[in-house]
Amino acid sequence: MDILITEKILRKFLQTDANLATITTSLCESGPTVDRVHKLIDDNLLEIEVITNRVDCASAFGIAREANTILNQKGIKSQLINNPYKTKPLINHQTQRISLKIDNKNFAKRFLSVSVDNVNITESDQETQELLKQVGQRPINNLVDLTNVATLLYGMPSHVFDKDKLSLQQLTLREAKLGESMKLLDNTKIELQNGDLIIEDDNKNIVDLCGVMGGQFAQVDSHTKNILLIVPVYDPQKIRNTSLFHQKRTIAAQIFEKSPDPNLAPSVLTLIANKITEIAGGHLSSSVLDINNTSTTQKTIDLNLNWLSKFIGQKLSASETKQILNNLDFIATESEGGLSVIVPEFRHEDINNKEDLAEEVARIYGYHNIKPVFPVLKSGGVSNGSIFNLERKVRNILSTLSYNEVINVSLISQKQIIDCDLKIDDHLQLKNALSEDLKYMRISLVPNAIQNHRNNIGFSQLCLSFFEMGNIYFVENKNQINETPHLVLSNNSGLLKLKDDLNKLFSFLNLSSHVSLEETTSQPAYFDQVNTAKIVINDIDVGFIGEIKHQTITNFNLDKPVFICELNLEQLNCIKPKITYQPISIYPAVLEDINIQSDLSLGEIYSTIKKTSDLIYKIDYLNSFKNKHTFRLHFISQARNITQEETATIKQKILKSFS
């Protein structure tokens, strides 16, 4: 939660010679962060980020209290003044009582109220108006402004009603019911929800949306004579729900939803009531209503000093620790092996265990005063498999082969799914997508890959090649979502070029001799039926390579074909090629060309040739004319020179298998 306060109201509580820069730096190091300081004409405006669980800091007084402790620790003289907790209770002898019924005592931890009669409603003085404007609020009138300034000063919201507009016999604090509505001070009409806390008067008028905003019904205006002041502390969760639901994120709501200290409420009531009579005249016209539903028991936490030193990583003496805690209003007394620490009531919500105390001690001692200690070097185990190494290798190889790495968002649109002929139902769908473009978790990297080509049309580069590595996501069963790393590479320069690059990739990965590309009919829908092959390694299907079908290319508004290879990296990572040394033959290789006439696929012809003899250690494909194909055979033997007769016999055998 961010708050705005001025230097002047901060110094109202903080008496120190320290300049503002010293104060803000000290706060940043050990307390709330001062994000920015804006120079005003004769003041400074501080933008402060109050840590969410430290509502006690959400005021000028709260910041001053922190600053005071921190400055003192640094040896800078400082004193906390005008402490509201030291305010004397309101003395009055009125017999008129305010009657408030609270439906469920959990609704309000504390509720104080008093009425003041015969007040003069005017504009606030210049100083007050100026202050409110500086912190971005609008001055209204002297009494409303007074409650707003009190919130700034003490962090305890309050509210004033026009008493004469209320039927005061009996006020009720209750939960609203669906169907009820009310008009708020900001002139909006809202439909109340079940559970919203409201105050209702005796005539069933809803006069307050508790903790969020007052109602228009009993608004203080220029004709108001008599007022009713309330200082409540509500159930934080209920205020949060109401404020979020109605989208009224008022300062009051932001404070109430974080549980301000109920013990501060009586002081604030007194301070405001006294100030009312001081600036607007009038007199107290009722006794003080004080409903106290707090049942907090004192919290005591044991702090073992040996543990503390180990946890912080720095030895702190008992006396030093004790002094820091006491400066923070804890009551620390020495006990066996450490300290017994009583938590002050205004820290009741955020201090729960010894780690919380360690934080208090360490931050005030100063994180910058802690000497860094490198943890003992130990192995955190082996990184998952070698998938990261594989990815790194693939990245380096493909980038060297002229492929550009892309990182696409893993979410795709309905249109992309349909354009690729994939099924919407196979995709996980976001319940609260930010846009139609990013709505479904991809089950393939291909839609994005095609999109990458589409997005680069007209950027002068004719040849485009991309690759991406990322997860694809699909539902395994109802309770299991599967994420698998995949690789996609794509180009627009040709399928054989793509195959060639894939070949180089596998070659670098020592896998090319294990890979076969086979004709298939099981390819995903976006691939062309003819020009696609599946990639098989050691009998495991790891992916596909092919041309994107014409319809899909047209759907993406492309006019050139795109060629794509997609691979399952997880499966690829499971295949560990064994690299063993092959002795080098001392006998020269014999090269012979062979012409084969066959309607089989080149892959099949190749494997048939290969199978014919162990002496053929390498086969180069040279060219084809119709179904006539030329291959160059490399014969080699580890044991002897190969004779013409031998190669002739093998060639005969090969030709025979194709006749």
Add this chain to the structure above:
Amino acid sequence: MPAYQEELEKIANQFEVDLKSATTFDDLNNIEIKYLGRQGFINNFLKIYPPKGNPELGKDVNQLKQRVSAHLEERRNKLSYHSPKIDLTLPLKDDLTGSTHLISRTIEEIEDIFAKIGFARRRYPEIDTDWYYAEGLNIPKGHPARDDQETFYLTNDFVLTAHTSNGQLHEMENQKPPIRMINIGKTYRRQADTSHNPMFHQFEGLVVDIDISIANLISITNYFAENYFGVGRKTRLRPHHFQFTEPSFEIDISCDLCSGTGVIDSVPCKMCKSGWLELGGAGMVHRNVLKNGDLDPDIYSGFAFGWGVERVLLMRSGLKIADLRNLFTDDIRFLGQFK
């Protein structure tokens, strides 16, 4: 063998010797005159043994002449050989290779920096259950930390993780202490502006062991700052609050532009807040999280941090990318700039 042949042989042998010792063009010219000149060995020979009426002799002499010429020519060629001139002065191109992505490279760097000090790299689910994402991290249902509006939901129980902290409990399940983890992965938030992309990357460090301290955390953040950003860069801790750490910190790193002073030429530095840049959150692992990871918080302690990959990438000086969303473009003119 006729006598003239013996004589010719002598000349031929002498030529071999002379040729061998020749090292310059002048030497070769002299040899040419010595053998083929008007007063040369061969003409002198023909004066003694006229070829007329002896065709065998004529043939032999011609052969020797050719041989001498050929050898001289060959030696001359060797001495004078020059490849055709190649002009190498055109500037080098930088579009001959493809490119690796800036984010991937940053991830690799981060992995390497932490690998040196024994951190195992992990990758945990991007789609995870409420337990790992919130409940188990000490964020109970109904807690304000939940209604951030920034999380993408898939089902009631599955979210797209908005942070890599879901890896903490997974790691505690998979690896008993000592734990030294660096979990790098994709994260998602319902945000899109100059400093947010709906998808981004985080790296989550987790160390759990006996006697892990705040001082340890400080040393590791300093180690990262110096190794990633450069020697001399400092970090500081500011108090903060997260549900899954206690105490919690915001880590700042000293600004490079103003050398941590917050001022350049007596004008406030535009890059940072008074000399410091926000790196990200960190803290000592909350006892409830340790318990949820089946570790006894009275025996073990630990620290964790979760920082943005894109953030540290953009914070490194010199890159000058103003809009984080640029990192996710597929524009070849952008990608091609980073090899």
